[in-house]
Amino acid sequence: MGGGAVIRVLLGHRGALLRGALATVFATETDLDVVAVLEHADEVLLATARQQPDVLVLDAQLPGDLRVETVMRRAPLTAVLMLSDRDLPAASILGLIRQTPRVGLIATDTSPGELVTAIRGIASGQTVLDQELVLAALRADDNPLTDRERQVLRLVTTGATAQEVARKLCLSSGTVRNYLSRILTKTQARTRIEAVRKAERAGWI
Template structure:
């Protein structure tokens, strides 16, 4: 944000101590204004509507419904900086990296100065990607599933039956079962649960 503009920040973190410490750090910066502090993922979208932040700084383990899809939707209106520990799975890293530059990824062991600098970068629309996490992401194998197969598998993750998936996608139940059979073959899985686990870990869905 150039010209001395103030960057409005929403902070979401599961830990009360770190949440308070980060809010204090941000408040000492002349160009940062903390407009909301939350401790649960379900509050992300409501708080962002109220506070209209330029950048959301979110703990990757924030409890509640704050998945990659939510971040992608929110990042259309403003930047998101995800605080991640270094044991984040390669698949999760890949899904975050794909949202760059509006979704950034920084390690939780970054210094306060690095974190503040990253917020400014995100606000300017510049990418912020932790090198180690990015390296893990780019090592993920190419997705063998088609877009439709991914769509079917995502619906299965919600607990939907083949019949429910068919209704949702305007397909026949037999067609959905064929998709599921191909998904099991491509993921080398014996069950749908195993296919979901493998696909999520690999960042395919």
């Protein structure tokens, strides 16, 4: 984009409050023009075809069915900036990373100013990647723990007993104990606390 050009932005976010707040923030920037504000992924392709935005700012957990590859194919001149929670599965984050620089990735807890800067950057062809998200995803990609084992261990970090974990996950106490035994083996830990410490340090939970 040339200097001084207005960046046309399409915003899609699952939360009404945040959606409205972000739209307001963008509207205060003289070089950003919010052309559409959406709450569902199924609206994105049609709105993109109609509005021809320069940048899509999309919640990675926007409700509905949307593949970023489809957006890129249908709108080859549009860049996509994904807003990701830090607990988004590593596979999803790595899938987005492989599509840079046209797809950028930034954490949902970033500041409004940093988000606006990211929009300007990706609109001008720069690579926009949240380094902490990338590093966490790369570490988690080697995670030996299953999704259920991670759930169990996260509950253990809250101080929950095996019985309390079982109730929260609708499992039997015996099943939870089996999960905990496998977690200790995989993390090479002697106690649950040591397993938690090792898993957190490795970025597995």
